[in-house]
Amino acid sequence: MARRNHRRSKVTRVINLIKRIIAFFFSHVGLCALVIGYALLGAVVFRAVEGPHETFIQSQVTTARQKAVNIAWNATFRYLSLHPIHQDKVIAAVEPRKVNKLDREQWERIVHAQVRRFQRKCMWAIKRGYDGKEYGLSAQWTFTGAFLYSLTVITTIGYGNTSAKTYFGKTLTILFAIIGIPLMLLFLTNIGDIMAKIFRFLYARSIRLKYRLILWHKRRKAAELRHANSDVCTDLSGDSFRTAPNMQNMLTARAQIEQLEVKESVEAQLQRISVPLSLVFFTMFAYLVAGSVLFCLWEGWTFLDSFYFCYISLTTIGFGDKFPGASVGNDKDAQKKLVITSVYLLFGMALLAMCFNLAQEEVVNKVSWLANKFKSRDDDD
Amino acid sequence: MNHYGYLRVDSDPMLSSELTNSKYSRYNYSGDGELGPYNPNLSNDSEQYELDDHVDEMSQTYTRHASRKEKLYQERLSQCSATMDQQKWNKRDLLDVPDKTCIDVSSTSEGPTMRDTSEDDEFDHESGIKKYAKLILPHVGLVLLTCAYTFVGASVFYSVEQPHELASKRRQLDMIYERQEEFVNSLFTLAMLNETRREVWSQVTKQHMHNMSDHLFNAFEKFFLTAAEVRANDTIEMWSFSTSIFFAVTVVTTIGYGNPVPVTQLGRMMCIIFSLFGIPLTLVTIADIGKFLSEHLVWMYGNYLKLKHFLWQRHHWHKGHKERVCEQCQRQGLSADMHFIEEQRIPAMLVLVILVAYTSLGGVLMSNLEPWNFFTAFYWSFITMTTVGFGDLMPRRDGYMYLILLYIILGLAITTMCIDLVGVQYIRKIHYFGRKIQDARSALAVVGGKVVLVSELYANLMQKRAKSCDQNTFIIDNFHISKHVIPFIPADIRWIRYIDQNAESLSSSSLTSTLDLHSCRFCHSRFSISRYHP
Numbered sequence: 001m002a003r004r005n006h007r008r009s010k011v012t013r014v015i016n017l018i019k020r021i022i023a024f025f026f027s028h029v030g031l032c033a034l035v036i037g038y039a040l041l042g043a044v045v046f047r048a049v050e051g052p053h054e055t056f057i058q059s060q061v062t063t064a065r066q067k068a069v070n071i072a073w074n075a076t077f078r079y080l081s082l083h084p085i086h087q088d089k090v091i092a093a094v095e096p097r098k099v100n101k102l103d104r105e106q107w108e109r110i111v112h113a114q115v116r117r118f119q120r121k122c123m124w125a126i127k128r129g130y131d132g133k134e135y136g137l138s139a140q141w142t143f144t145g146a147f148l149y150s151l152t153v154i155t156t157i158g159y160g161n162t163s164a165k166t167y168f169g170k171t172l173t174i175l176f177a178i179i180g181i182p183l184m185l186l187f188l189t190n191i192g193d194i195m196a197k198i199f200r201f202l203y204a205r206s207i208r209l210k211y212r213l214i215l216w217h218k219r220r221k222a223a224e225l226r227h228a229n230s231d232v233c234t235d236l237s238g239d240s241f242r243t244a245p246n247m248q249n250m251l252t253a254r255a256q257i258e259q260l261e262v263k264e265s266v267e268a269q270l271q272r273i274s275v276p277l278s279l280v281f282f283t284m285f286a287y288l289v290a291g292s293v294l295f296c297l298w299e300g301w302t303f304l305d306s307f308y309f310c311y312i313s314l315t316t317i318g319f320g321d322k323f324p325g326a327s328v329g330n331d332k333d334a335q336k337k338l339v340i341t342s343v344y345l346l347f348g349m350a351l352l353a354m355c356f357n358l359a360q361e362e363v364v365n366k367v368s369w370l371a372n373k374f375k376s377r378d379d380d381d
Numbered sequence: 382m383n384h385y386g387y388l389r390v391d392s393d394p395m396l397s398s399e400l401t402n403s404k405y406s407r408y409n410y411s412g413d414g415e416l417g418p419y420n421p422n423l424s425n426d427s428e429q430y431e432l433d434d435h436v437d438e439m440s441q442t443y444t445r446h447a448s449r450k451e452k453l454y455q456e457r458l459s460q461c462s463a464t465m466d467q468q469k470w471n472k473r474d475l476l477d478v479p480d481k482t483c484i485d486v487s488s489t490s491e492g493p494t495m496r497d498t499s500e501d502d503e504f505d506h507e508s509g510i511k512k513y514a515k516l517i518l519p520h521v522g523l524v525l526l527t528c529a530y531t532f533v534g535a536s537v538f539y540s541v542e543q544p545h546e547l548a549s550k551r552r553q554l555d556m557i558y559e560r561q562e563e564f565v566n567s568l569f570t571l572a573m574l575n576e577t578r579r580e581v582w583s584q585v586t587k588q589h590m591h592n593m594s595d596h597l598f599n600a601f602e603k604f605f606l607t608a609a610e611v612r613a614n615d616t617i618e619m620w621s622f623s624t625s626i627f628f629a630v631t632v633v634t635t636i637g638y639g640n641p642v643p644v645t646q647l648g649r650m651m652c653i654i655f656s657l658f659g660i661p662l663t664l665v666t667i668a669d670i671g672k673f674l675s676e677h678l679v680w681m682y683g684n685y686l687k688l689k690h691f692l693w694q695r696h697h698w699h700k701g702h703k704e705r706v707c708e709q710c711q712r713q714g715l716s717a718d719m720h721f722i723e724e725q726r727i728p729a730m731l732v733l734v735i736l737v738a739y740t741s742l743g744g745v746l747m748s749n750l751e752p753w754n755f756f757t758a759f760y761w762s763f764i765t766m767t768t769v770g771f772g773d774l775m776p777r778r779d780g781y782m783y784l785i786l787l788y789i790i791l792g793l794a795i796t797t798m799c800i801d802l803v804g805v806q807y808i809r810k811i812h813y814f815g816r817k818i819q820d821a822r823s824a825l826a827v828v829g830g831k832v833v834l835v836s837e838l839y840a841n842l843m844q845k846r847a848k849s850c851d852q853n854t855f856i857i858d859n860f861h862i863s864k865h866v867i868p869f870i871p872a873d874i875r876w877i878r879y880i881d882q883n884a885e886s887l888s889s890s891s892l893t894s895t896l897d898l899h900s901c902r903f904c905h906s907r908f909s910i911s912r913y914h915p
Contacts, residue, residue, distance in 0.1 A: 061594065069586045111565050118590065119557075122597045153769055160639055160771035170760045177767055182800075308649045315660060317632060319639030320772060 035154075035187045042150030042176050043143055049169045051141045057125050064121040068114045144338040151342050154180035155349055157313055159320035192353025199354060203279075214262050222255035277362050280355045287351055288314070291344055298337060299324055314348045520669060527666045531633065534655045535625035541648045542641075543620040549644065553600040557593075564589040623782045630786055633659035634667075634793055636765055638772035667790070671797030678798065682731075732799045739795050740766065743788055750781050766792040 141162065149162050153176060164170045292306035301309070301322065309322040324337050567585060620641060628641050632655060643649050743762030748755045753774070761774040766789075776785050 068590065069583055072586060108565060112561070115561050115564060115593075119593070119597060122594045126598055156635070156768045156770075158637065158764065158769035158771050160773055163771040163773045165773075167756065170756070174760065174763050177763070177769065181767055185800075304646055304649060308653060311653055311656075312637065315656060316635045316768065317637035317656065318635075318770065319637050319642045321639055321642045321644075 031187050031190055035183060038180060038183060039147060039150045039154065042153070042180070043147035045172060045176075046149055046164070046169065047141050047143055047146040049166060049172060050146075050164060053166050053169070054141055061122065061125045064118055068118045071114050072111050144342075148338050148342050150176070150180075151345060152318065153177050154184040155316060155345065156181060156184075157316045157318035157345070159318050159323055161320045161323045188349055188353040191350040192357045195350060195354035196357040199283075199358065211262070215259065218255065218259050218262060222252075222259075225252075225255060277359060280358050280362070284352065284355045287348060291348070294340075294344075295324060310348075313345060314352055316349075520673070523666050523669060527633075527662055530659055530662060531626065531629045534629040534632070534651075534659065535622065537651055537655070538628060538643065538648065539620055539622050539625040541645060541651060542625075542643055546620050546644075557597065557600060561593070564593065627782055627786065629655070629659075630789065631770065632656050633663040634768060634789070635660060636768050636770035636789070638770050638775050640772050640775050667793050667797055670790075670794040674794055675798040675802055678735075678802070732802050735795065736799050739792060743792065746788065747776065747785075750785075751776055762792070765789060766796050768793070 145162055152158050153173060164173045288307060288310045291310040292303055295301060295306040295309060296303050299306075305322060309324075312319055312322075324341050564586075567589065624641055630636075631638050632652065643652050740759060740762045743766075744755050744759035747753060747758035747761060751758070753761070757774060764771055764774075776782070
C-alpha cells in the first residue's frame with residue numbers, strides 16, 4: 001500500500017509538472033516565444049532544404065552561359081580562319097564580297113541560335129527559382145529570407161517571390177502550415193485580446209483625465225463666482241441685506257449643479273467603455289501610413305506603391321509584386337530590411353487583430369441596438 | 382477569413398456550448414419512434430419549457446427570432462441580412478421581370494431541401510413556402526450580393542488593366558530582341574577587329590549574357606511574359622474577363638496569387654478600395670456557408686449517434702440487464718429507463734479527415750485539368766485553401782475557371798467549418814490549461830464522461846494538492862464529482878473499496894452475504910437493497 005501511494009504521488013507530481021509547462025507555453029510570453037521559435041525552426045529547415053536547389057539552378061545557368069560563349073567563339077574562329085585565305089590569293093573584287101556575305105549570314109545564324117537556346121535555358125531556370133542574380137553573390141534562401149518565408153506561410157500572406165521548388169520543400173511547407181497556421185491564429189487572438197484591453201484601459205484613462213480637467217475648470221469658475229459674490233456682498237452690505245444670501249445661494253447651487261452634470265455624464269461614459277470605430281480605424285490607418293513612409297524612404301517607391309504594399313500585406317492578400325530587400329541583394333542592408341519587415345508584419349497583424357476585436361465589440365453593440373429598434377417597430381406594426 | 386472565424390469562436394466560448402446544447406435539444410425532439418423513449422436528463426418543467434420555446438420559435442417571424450440574445454452572431458448576421466433584404470426588395474422594384482423569375486426560381490429551388498429537413502421534425506406548424514422563402518432569402522441574397530460585387534470588380538479591373546498590359550508586354554519583347562541584336566552586333570564588331578584573344582571574348586559575352594538573363598527575369602517576374610511568348614515573339618493577353626473574375630476572387634478571399642496583378646496607379650487604387658469593402662463581405666458570406674455546413678455535419682453526426690445508440694440498446698435489451706436507481710433519485714423523478722445525453726462533439730480526427738479528403742479531391746481535379754502530377758496539385762490545393770497563395774502554381778485554362786472558383790469557395794467554407802468545430806474544443810482546452818479567467822468558471826467541461834463545472838473541478842484539484850495525508854488522498858481518489866447530488870461518503874470507505882477489488886471474497890465473506898451493494902447510475906452513491914433478497 002505504501003509503495004502504491006508513493007507511485008501515485010510521483011505520477012501526480014509528473015502530471016502537475018506537465019500541466020504547469022503547458023500552462024506556461026499557452027500563456028502570453030510563452031506563446032510569443034513559441035511562435036518566434038517555430039518561425040526560426042522553419043527558417044533553418046527551409047534554408048537547409050532549398051539552399052542547395054538554388055545553388056544547383058544557378059550553376060546550370062552559368063554552365064549554359066559558358067557553353068554559349070564557347071560555341072560563339074568557335075564560330076567566330078572558323079570565320080576568321082576563312083578570312084586570311086582571301087588575302088593571300090589575288091581574286092577579283094566581286095568574288096571576295098560574295099564569299100564574305102555568305103559567311104556573315106551563316107555566322108549570324110549560328111549566334112542567334114545559341115542566344116535563343118540560352119534564352120530557353122534562362123526561362124527554364126526562372127521557372128525553377130532562378131532570379132537573375134550571379135552565382136555566388138546573392139541568394140534568396142539566406143537565413144533572414146527563409147525566416148520571412150516562414151512568417152509569410154504561417155500568417156497566410158504568401159508573397160510567392162521565394163517559394164519551395166523541391167518536393168521535399170513542398171512537403172515540409174504543407175506540414176509547417178498545418179501546425180503553424182492554427183498556432184499563429186491562437187497567437188493573434190491572444191495578443192489581440194491583450195492589446196484590446198490595454199487600448200481600452202488607455203482610452204478610459206484619457207476619459208478620466210478629460211473629466212478631471214473639466215472638473216478643475218468648473219471649480220475655478222465656481223471660485224471666481226464665489227469671489228465676485230463676496231465682492232458684491234461687501235458692496236451691497238449696507239443697502240440690501242436680504243438679497244445678498246439669496247444671490248449667493250443661487251450661484252453656489254448653479255455651480256454644484258454643473259459639477260454634478262459633468263460627473264454624471266463622465267460616469268455614464270465610463271460604464272460602457274467601448275472604443276469608437278473611428279478611433280480604431282484611425283489607429284490602423286496611422287500604422288499603414290507609418291509603414292508607407294518607411295518603405296518609401298527605403299526602397300524608392302512612390303507613396304501609393306508603399307501604401308499598396310503595406311495594405312496588401314496586412315490584409316494577408318500578399319501578391320508579391322512589391323517586395324522589400326529583393327532589389328539590393330545579399331548585403332547587410334538588405335538583411336536588416338528583411339528583419340524589420342518581419343517585425344513590421346508581425347506587429348501589424350497583432351494590431352489588426354486588436355482593431356478587429358474592438359470593432360467586433362462595437363459592431364455587436366450597434367447590431368443589438370438595431371435589433372431592438374426593429375423589434376419595437378414590429379411590435380408597433 | 383480563418384482569423385475572423387477564430388475570433389468569433391473565442392469571444393463567446395460559453396455561447397458555443399449553449400449553441401451545442403440547444404442544437405441537441407432540438408434534435409432530441411425530432412427522434413423517431415423506433416428509438417424508444419428517448420428522454421433527456423432534465424426535469425419535466427424544464428422539458429416543457431424547452432418544448433414551448435421551440436413551438437414559439439417556429440411560429441414567430443424571422444425578425445423576432447433574430448432578436449433573441451441566444452445567438453449573437455446569428456443575430457448580427459441576420460440583421461445584416463435583414464437590411465440587405467430591404468435593399469433587395471427596393472432593388473426588385475427596379476429590376477426587370479426576368480430577374481424576378483430567376484430569383485423566384487432560386488428561392489423555390491431551396492424550398493424543397495428545407496422541406497425535406499423539416500419533415501424529420503414532429504412539430505405541428507404551418508408549412509408554407511413563403512415562410513421558408515423568408516428564411517432562405519437573406520442567405521441567398523448575401524451570396525448573390527457577393528457574386529455581383531465580384532463581377533463589378535472584375536469588370537473594373539478588366540477595363541483598367543487590359544489596354545496597358547499588351548503595350549507593356551510589347552515593349553518588353555522589343556527590348557529583349559534589341560538586347561539580342563546588340564549582343565550579335567558587339568560580337569561581330571569584335572570579329573571585324575580581328576580580336577582573337579579569349580579573355581576579351583569571355584568578358585564581353587558574359588556581360589551581355591548577364592544583362593540578357595537579368596532582363597528576362599524582370600520581364601517574367603514583373604510583366605508575366607511566358608516562355609512561349611519569348612519564343613514566338615508575340616503577346617498573349619492575360620487580362621481576359623474570366624482572369625479578371627479569378628483575380629477579383631483571389632483578392633476578396635485574401636488568397637492573392639499575384640500572377641495577374643494591377644500595374645497602373647489607377648488599378649492599384651481600385652484594388653485597395655475593392656478589397657476594403659470586399660474582404661468583410663466575403664468573410665461574412667463564407668462564414669455563413671461554413672456555419673450552414675457545420676450545422677449539417679452536427680446533424681448528420683447526431684443521426685449517426687442515434688443509430689449507434691439504437692443498435693446498442695437493442696443488444697443491451699436482449700441481455701435483459703437493468704441498472705439500479707436509488708430511492709432518493711427515484712423520488713426526484715428519475716427512472717432506470719432514462720439515458721444519459723452525451724454532449725455532441727465532432728471528433729477532431731473526423732474534421733481532419735474531411736479536410737484531407739477535400740484537399741485530395743482538389744488534387745485529383747487539378748491533376749486532370751492541368752498538366753500537374755497529384756502531389757503538385759495537392760500542394761496547390763492546400764496552399765489555396767489556407768489562403769497562403771504563393772502563385773507559383775496557378776490554373777491557366779479559361780474553360781474550367783468557374784469550376785475552380787466553385788472549388789475554392791467551397792474549400793474556404795469547409796476550412797471555416799473545420800476551424801469552427803475544432804476551435805471550440807481547442808479554446809476550451811486553452812482556457813483550462815492556460816488562463817484562469819472569469820468566464821471559464823461557469824463553463825462546462827467533460828471529465829471522465831461526466832459533465833461538471835470547471836470551478837468544481839478546479840476546487841477539487843486544489844484540495845488534492847493541499848492535502849498531503851495518505852488517508853485523505855485515498856478518500857479524495859474515490860470522490861465522484863456530480864452536478865446534481867453531492868454523494869455521501871461512509872466512514873468505512875476503505876473496506877468497501879477492498880470488496881470491489883475482489884469479487885470472490887464478496888461471496889465468500891460471511892459479513893457481506895446479506896448486503897447487495899449497488900451504485901446509483903445518476904448520483905453514483907452506493908446503497909444496499911436488502912428487501913430484494915427473500
